[in-house]
Amino acid sequence: MPKFAANLTMLFAELPFLDRFAAAKAAGFSGVEYLFPYDFDKAELREQLQQHGLTQVLHNLPAGNWAAGERGIAILPDRVDEFRDGVARAIDYAKALDCRQLNCLVGIAPRRRGSRRAERGAGRQSALRRRCARARSGSGF
Numbered sequence: 001m002p003k004f005a006a007n008l009t010m011l012f013a014e015l016p017f018l019d020r021f022a023a024a025k026a027a028g029f030s031g032v033e034y035l036f037p038y039d040f041d042k043a044e045l046r047e048q049l050q051q052h053g054l055t056q057v058l059h060n061l062p063a064g065n066w067a068a069g070e071r072g073i074a075i076l077p078d079r080v081d082e083f084r085d086g087v088a089r090a091i092d093y094a095k096a097l098d099c100r101q102l103n104c105l106v107g108i109a110p111r112r113r114g115s116r117r118a119e120r121g122a123g124r125q126s127a128l129r130r131r132c133a134r135a136r137s138g139s140g141f
Helices: 017-026 042-051 077-097 117-137
Strands: 031-033 055-060
Touching: 017 031, 017 042, 042 055, 042 077, 055 077, 077 117
Parallel strands: 031 055
Antiparallel strands: none
16 A cells, blocks of 8 residues: 655645644645755754654755755755755754655756766765765764
8 A cells, every 4th residue: 555645845835834734634644745844943843743643754955045946966066065064954854853764856967068977976976875874873974
């Protein structure tokens, strides 16, 4: 049987964001996801999850300036430090919300002649793997 989670970024848009948790529960959902939790305090979100008996199933790593059209920064070679900080921030939120899945929006590769896209991607993958391993071991970021 498939499991569905309410995407609170998309569903119940007529309600203020924090009111969407109650709406999701009332609609029969047991899990929720949303694009980005970072505009809200972790304790506020955790309270909504607990109050309504919901599980946080997924959220994204910070993705740069969404309003300006950025859809992730992992691919951008000049934003490595920002990406690294974003991974740490996402893991911090995930731990606080007992969320076991994160999504990394890689971004849109810059158009450059002679670009070494594969090398950049391999470097990001390596950095992300190291961060994940440290998070799993509890040794920090």
